[in-house]
Amino acid sequence: MKQVSIITVNYNQPEVTEELLKSLREVNTYKPLEIIVVDNGSRNNPVPTWKATYPGITFIRSEVNTGFAGGNDLGIASATGDYLFLINNDTEVTAGLIGGLVSTMEGNSAIGIISPKIHYFDQPGMLQYAGYTPMNYFTARNSCIGQFEKDEGQYDSLSGVTGYIHGAAMMIRREALEKVGGMAENYFLYYEELDWCERIRRAGYEIHTDLSVLIYHKESVSVGKRSALKEYFMNRNRILFIRKNTGLGTFCVFFLYFLATVVPRNLLSYVVKREFSFIPVLLRAVAWHFTNKTDSKHLGYVIPGQI
Template sequence: MSLTTIITVNFHEAEVTIELLKSVAKSYSPSQVEIIIVDNGADKNMELIFQPYFENIKYIQSKENLGFAGGNNLGIKQAKGDYIFLLNNDTEIPAGCIETMIAELEANDKIGLLSPLLLYYDQKDLVQYAGFTPMNYLVARNSYIGQFEKNIGQYDNQTYQTGYCHGAAVMCRKAALNNAGLMDETYFLYYEELDWCEKFMRIGKQIWFTGKTQVYHKESVSVGKASGLKIYFNTRNRMLFIRKNTGWLNTFFFSIYFTLIACPKAVLKYLLAGQANLAKWTLKGLWWNYTHSKNSKELGYEIKS
C-alpha cells in the first residue's frame, strides 16, 4: 500500500485525538501511514503526549488557532504521502478503511475528493452522511443524503458521484491536491470543504462517495450545536461561499434573499426563543460580508462572548 498521510487537527482535545490514533494503530503500520497532528491554539508542546500511540507521527504546534482550513493546510504542506486523508480528530476508523478508499480512487481517475460513509459513533446503526445533494446556489442550500437513516447495509456496495465531500473524512491524491490548491483559510470554520470541492471541480475533477467503508464520527465534540461561534461562521460563510463561487448575478439575487428574508427570519426565531446572543451573531456574520472583499488575503475573524 502506498504511503498515506492522515492529517488531523487537535484543539484542546488530546484524549479525543488519542482515541483516533489508537484506532489507526489497530490496523496500520508506520510504514503504511504517517499521521500529522496539527495542534491548534496550543500554548505548550504536546508531542510527548501523542507519540506513544503511533510510531510515525509528525507533530505541529501552532500557538495561533488557525481554524479547520488553516490547520489542515499546515499539515498538507508537510505531508509525504501519495494520498492525503483528512480526518477529524473526533473520528475513528475501522480495518480496511484506507486501502478501500485508495482502491476507489485508483479505479476512477476522475475522482478528485472521496468521502466514506459516516456513521454516528454512539449510534453506529445510524447514518450521518452518504453524500450531498447538489447545491442550490440561489439560496445556498443542499442536503445530506441518508442522514438519520438506519444503517441496514443499503450503502455498503455503492460508490457514486455526489455534490460535496464531508470534511470529517475526505481523501485525495496529493498530485490532484497540488493542482487544485489548498483550502481557503478565509472561512476559518464551516463551508471550507464545500469551497475546496469547488476548487477540485474547477480543475475537472469530481466529488465522490463510497459506502464500501465507513468512519465513525463523534459529532459535536468540537463545537456545540447552538453557539455564537457556530451561528456566526455559518451565517458569514454561507454568503462568502456564494460570493466566491458564483457570478455577480447569482450573488445579487442571493444577497437580496439572504439579507431580507433568511437572516431576519433567523434573528426573529432566536429572539422569540430568548436567545438574543445568537441573533446578534447572525447579524454580525451577515454584516461581515458587506465590509470585507472576497479577494482579500487579510480577512480575519473576531468573536467574543
C-alpha cells in the same frame, strides 16, 4: 502500495485525538501510512508528551488557532503521501477504510477527492453521511443524504459522483491537491470543504463517495451543538461560499433571498428561544461582506488565542 498521509487537527481535545491514534494503530490494516497530527493552538500544548508516547508520528504545533482549514493546511504542507486522508480527530477508523478508499481512487483517475460512509459513533448503525445533493446556488441549500437514518444499505448503490465530500473524512489525490492548493483559510470554520470541492471540480476532477467503507464520527466534540462561534461562521461563510463560487447575478439573487428570508427567520428564532446574544452575531456575519473582499483574512470574529 501507495503511501497515504493521515492528517488530523487537535484543539483542546487531547484524549479524543489519542482515541483516534489508538484506532489507527489497532484497527487500521493499511500500510504504508504517514500520520500527521497538528495541534491548533490548544491551551495546554500536548505535543511534547505525544512525541515521547507516539514515536513514528509527526506532530506539528501552531501557537495560534488557525481554524479547520488552517490546521489541515499545516499538515498538508508536511505530507509526503500519494494520497492525503484528512480526518477529524473525533473519528475512529474501521479496518478496511483506508485501503478501500485507495483502491477506489486507484481504479478511477477522474476522482479528485472522496469520502467514505459515515456513522454516528454513539449510535452505530445510524447514518450521518452517504453523500450530498448538488447545491442550489440561489439559496445556498443542499441536503446530506441519509442523515439520521438507520443504515440498511439503502444508499450503497449511490457510491460514485456526489455533490460534496464530508469534512470529517476526505481523501484527496496528490495530483489534484497540487493543481488547486489547500483549503481557503479565511473560512476558518464551516464551508471550507465545500469551497475546496468547487475548486477541485473546476480543475477537472470528480467528487465521489465510497459507501463500501465506513468511519465513525463523534459529532460536534470541538464546537458543540450551538454556539456564537458556530452561528457566526455558518452564516458568514454561507454568504462567502456563494460570493466566491457563482457569478454576480446569481450572488445578487442569493443575497436578496438571504436578507429577506434567512435573516428574519433567524432573528425570530433567537427571540423565541431567548438567545438574544446571537442577534449581533448574525448582524456582524452579514455586515462583514460589505467591508471585506472574498479573500480577506479579517475574520470579523475574535478567536481566543489568535486575535
